[in-house]
Amino acid sequence: MNNRVVIFPGRFQPFHPGHKSCYDRLVDEYGRENVYIATSNKVKYPESPFSFEEKVEIITSIYPDISRGMIVRTKQPYRPVEVIDSLPDDTEWVLAIGAKDLKRLRGIDRLYILTEKERISGTEVRQRLEESKDFDKVFEEIYGRKIDNAQELMKIYA
Helix, strand or coil: CCEEEEEEECCCCCCCHHHHHHHHHHHHHHCHHHEEEEECCCCECCCECCCHHHHHHHHHHHCCCCCHHHEEECCCCCCCHHHHCCCCCCEEEEEEEEHHHHHHCCCCCCEEEECCCCCCCHHHHHHHHHHHCCHHHHHHHHHCCCCCCHHHHCHHHC
């Protein structure tokens, strides 16, 4: 076995501190160069307001330690054939998911079940952004710091 990678799939609407804590644990175990984030381009307001490109911009703006090249656009994040098919044949891969996503993955036996240290939901983040319109304040409350381009990142809610 030459290589082992982990694929962290999700809607990431938006990527929040709970996702980041899971990502960091995966990086600690597998190495940054072996952790892929798989997400789609599906946009359906209000539950999935961000396109793939917007999600990449949000993720890399808030967490610059996450490489754009490791965020992969997939048709179905929980069946990330775009990532799997790009790997060498001798690569071992595993999907890292939260317990709430188990129902989406019947029949897949390569699972790494994550528990979030930070209990926050994407729905809660979206609601707070929509209600407040003070994106700087909401970002500081949720992400623990100000983000230079928060207004631009959240233009969908302006």
